[in-house]
Amino acid sequence: MGVGKRLLVVAACILAAPAAPGAFAQDGGNVSSKSQSCLMCHKRATPNIVASWSRSRMAQVTPAEALKKPEPQRRISVDKAPEGMAESVVGCAECHTMKPDSHGDSFAHQGFEVHTVVSPQDCAACHPVEQQQFAQNIMHEAYGNLQDNAVYADLVKAANGPLSFAGRKLSQKAPDARTNADSCLFCHGTRLEVEEMASRDTDFGPMEFPVISGWPNQGVGRINPDGSKGSCSACHSRHQFAIEMARKPYTCGQCHKGPDVPAYKVYKVSKHSNIVDSLAQSGDWDFSAVPWTVGEDFTAPTCATCHVSKVASPDGRIRAERTHRMNDRLGWRIFGLIYAHAHPKSPDTAKIENKNGLPLPTALDGTPASEYLISGKEREERIGAMKAVCGSCHSGSWVDGHFERFAHTIETTNNQTRVATEIMQEAWKQGAASAADSLFNEALERRWVEQWLFYGNSVRFASAMMGADYGVFANGRWEESKNPHAMLEGLLQKLKAAEK
Numbered sequence: 001m002g003v004g005k006r007l008l009v010v011a012a013c014i015l016a017a018p019a020a021p022g023a024f025a026q027d028g029g030n031v032s033s034k035s036q037s038c039l040m041c042h043k044r045a046t047p048n049i050v051a052s053w054s055r056s057r058m059a060q061v062t063p064a065e066a067l068k069k070p071e072p073q074r075r076i077s078v079d080k081a082p083e084g085m086a087e088s089v090v091g092c093a094e095c096h097t098m099k100p101d102s103h104g105d106s107f108a109h110q111g112f113e114v115h116t117v118v119s120p121q122d123c124a125a126c127h128p129v130e131q132q133q134f135a136q137n138i139m140h141e142a143y144g145n146l147q148d149n150a151v152y153a154d155l156v157k158a159a160n161g162p163l164s165f166a167g168r169k170l171s172q173k174a175p176d177a178r179t180n181a182d183s184c185l186f187c188h189g190t191r192l193e194v195e196e197m198a199s200r201d202t203d204f205g206p207m208e209f210p211v212i213s214g215w216p217n218q219g220v221g222r223i224n225p226d227g228s229k230g231s232c233s234a235c236h237s238r239h240q241f242a243i244e245m246a247r248k249p250y251t252c253g254q255c256h257k258g259p260d261v262p263a264y265k266v267y268k269v270s271k272h273s274n275i276v277d278s279l280a281q282s283g284d285w286d287f288s289a290v291p292w293t294v295g296e297d298f299t300a301p302t303c304a305t306c307h308v309s310k311v312a313s314p315d316g317r318i319r320a321e322r323t324h325r326m327n328d329r330l331g332w333r334i335f336g337l338i339y340a341h342a343h344p345k346s347p348d349t350a351k352i353e354n355k356n357g358l359p360l361p362t363a364l365d366g367t368p369a370s371e372y373l374i375s376g377k378e379r380e381e382r383i384g385a386m387k388a389v390c391g392s393c394h395s396g397s398w399v400d401g402h403f404e405r406f407a408h409t410i411e412t413t414n415n416q417t418r419v420a421t422e423i424m425q426e427a428w429k430q431g432a433a434s435a436a437d438s439l440f441n442e443a444l445e446r447r448w449v450e451q452w453l454f455y456g457n458s459v460r461f462a463s464a465m466m467g468a469d470y471g472v473f474a475n476g477r478w479e480e481s482k483n484p485h486a487m488l489e490g491l492l493q494k495l496k497a498a499e500k
Contacts, residue, residue: 005217007147009246012380015189018053024333024442030087030088030089030110031059031063031088031089031091032081032091032093032094032111032247032493033088034091034092034097034350035088035089035091035094036091037089037093037110037111037112038092038093038096038395039091039092040093040116041110041204042092043272044203044204044315044431045203045204049052049238049239049294050458051281052238052239052240053092053239053240055078055240056239056240056242057075057241057242058089058090058091059089059090059091060089061089062081062085062086062087062088062090063078063081063082063085063086063126064081064087064125065078066126066257067079067166071313071319072290072291072310072316073290073291074290075126075243075290076126076127077126077128077129078125078126078127078128080334082125082126085089087127087176090479091127093112093125093355095113095118095122096114096115096116096118097113098118098122098125099113099121099226100114100115101235102121103115103117103119103225103226104194104225104226105117105192105194105209105210105212105225107170107208107209107215109209109241110209110309112165114210114224115226116210116212116215116226117192117212117225117226118232118238119217119225119226119228119230119231120134120135120224120229120230120231120232121224121226121228122226122227123232123321126462129174130322130324131324132391133323133324133325134230134324134325135230135325136325136326136347136461137160137324137325137327137347138326138347138349139220139221139231139326139346140220140221140230140347140457141217141221141268141347141348141349141350142187142188142189142219142220142221142230143188143190143191143222143223143229144221144348144350145188145221145347145350146184146185146188146221147188147346148350148459149349149350149359150211150359151359151360151439154438154439154440155439155440155449156175156180156184157172157174157175157438157440158172158438158440158441158446158449159183159184159443160175160179160180160184160403161175161436162182164174172441173198176398177213177214180267181214182354185214185217185219185238186217186219186256187219187222187254188219188220188221189217189219189220189222189223189230189231190213190214190215190217190219190222190223191213191214191222191223191227192212192213192214192215192217192222192223192225193212193213193214193225193355194210194211194212194213194217194225195212195213196210196211196230197209197211197302199259199425199442200242201313206454212262213223216236216238217231218231218233219231219234221362226263234254234255235251235252237251243288243290243371244287244288246273246304246308247287247292247302247304247308247309248263248287248302249264249273249287249302251278252303252304253267253385256303258454258458258475259335259453259454259457259458259475260335260453260454260457261335261336261457262457262458262461262463262470262475263303265467265470265474266458266462266465266467266470266471267303267465267467268465268467269467269469270465270467270469271300271466271482272300272302272465272466273467274299275299275300276302276352278321279299280298283418283492285297285298285299286298289359290310291310291311291312291318291322292305292309292310292311292312293311293312293314293315294311294312294313294314294319294392294393295314295392296314299393300393301389301393306329306389306390307326307329307330308322308324308326309310309322311389311392313392315451317387319388320385320389321333321389328382328385329380329381329383329385329386329389330343330386331368331378331380331382331383332342332379332387332410333361334410334457334461334464335461336453337360337361337362337422337452338360338362338364338417338452339362339366339414339417339418339449339452339456340410340456341361341362341368341392341498342368342374342375342376342379342439343373343374343379344361344372344373344374344381345373345374346372347429349361349372350366351372352369352372353369353370353372354367354369355367356383361373364419364425364442365413365418366417367415367422369387383403384387387399387400387403389475390402397496402466405463406446406460406463406464409459409463409464410460412459413425413456413459413460413480414456415449416456416480416481417452418453420447420448420452420483420484421448422486423443423448423484423487423491424448424487425495426442426491427444427491430491430495432491432494432495432498432499433445433494443490444487444490444491444494447483447486447487447490448487450479450483451480451483451487454475454479455475455476455477455479455480456480457477458470458471458474458476458479459471459476459480462476468472
């Protein structure tokens with residue numbers, strides 16, 4: 001952009017918004033001169049982004065002020081404010097111009113080196129513990145766990161690949177990148193790479209911006225242009241980044257709705273959700289308090305209560321520490337796989353190999369790939385951490401009874417899956433289906449997938465989250481029982497036809 005055009009853009013920004021020093025200062029702190037420059041134009045160009053940021057805690061409190069909070073109440077995890085950021089609130093420039101040399105999407109914009117994608121590595125300037133915990137989380141590896149696992153990649157193709165019909169046969173091609181980005185990778189995350197720079201008309205004239213493949217995306221395992229993984233805005237939506245939003249179940253429902261991951265649907269028919277919907281809407285609950293005090297700030301759990309939040313008793317005793325490794329309080333991994341099993345030791349599950357030589361945590365007969373999974377002792381410790389949260393509201397006998405029932409559900413659902421798998425293996429053995437090209441591209445194989453991906457998952461979620469009604473007829477036990485009958489009937493018909 002020439003000097004003349006740049007001066008015209010600056011003049012337009014000045015006319016579009018107040019230019020007085022400190023005009024965007026918030027209660028509790030001042031906006032840096034760099035961020036004021038951003039705000040002067042973006043108040044006109046993207047007004048809701050500015051409005052959302054203005055309502056955020058970042059716009060109200062400086063890092064130095066945040067560090068004055070007693071440790072249990074802190075929302076940042078650094079011991080010292082990042083250099084140059086202590087006395088200014090965290091604004092546009094603090095996030096979008098941080099470490100420009102490490103960002104492949106950095107570009108010259110109005111005198112600054114700006115990057116479009118703010119990554120967890122940027123957020124780690126104030127939240128290093130949270131970033132480190134998330135890096136140990138399966139969500140952090142969600143892109144690679146899907147794309148780098150040949151079995152899962154085959155399932156993605158079976159779901160997304162375009163079909164064609166000829167000679168009374170169906171054939172399927174690999175899906176294109178845009179289809180994958182608009183389906184599985186919407187939640188798992190895309191790989192973001194700068195393709196080129198392109199001119200775009202703006203309110204202030206034409207400007208150059210990077211064209212990023214895989215964008216837009218806020219998937220939990222997104223591969224960012226700076227090489228980091230994940231997106232904090234998956235749960236803490238930009239640009240308000242509210243802890244309140246991350247604590248409400250609707251946020252988790254973006255990706256955990258089913259039928260393959262029906263957590264939100266199950267939660268909605270649970271007693272917990274009934275209490276939340278009945279009482280939380282009154283405005284008496286405090287979804288932003290740190291720590292989150294059970295019995296005072298809230299009286300029934302959301303997803304975050306059980307899996308993430310720092311939960312305290314009214315006497316100040318911490319019942320559960322805040323964690324961004326979402327399985328810290330989970331002993332069992334109950335969805336997405338053929339059988340429920342102990343959690344993997346590493347969040348990178350693509351490197352698992354079972355006794356069948358497949359990158360799966362269990363063999364097709366249910367035998368666990370134990371060397372890749374947490375021990376029984378650690379599983380019990382994690383279950384104990386979850387029980388401590390449950391014990392905030394329930395008696396010991398209630399909690400123990402619930403977990404005994406859940407353990408039984410894991411056993412019975414794995415059994416139902418095993419029966420369906422034995423039918424599938426018989427079909428492969430007899431030539432009624434072929435596993436050579438794909439495990440998922442034939443009608444019988446797709447029924448087998450539904451057995452564990454839809455029905456087994458639903459039953460286990462319903463048991464784990466006390467939403468039993470969903471786990472009976474709505475993709476639950478009825479379907480889990482009916483499906484093997486249909487599979488067997490389909491197998492026998494194919495074998496009978498082959499004899500003629």
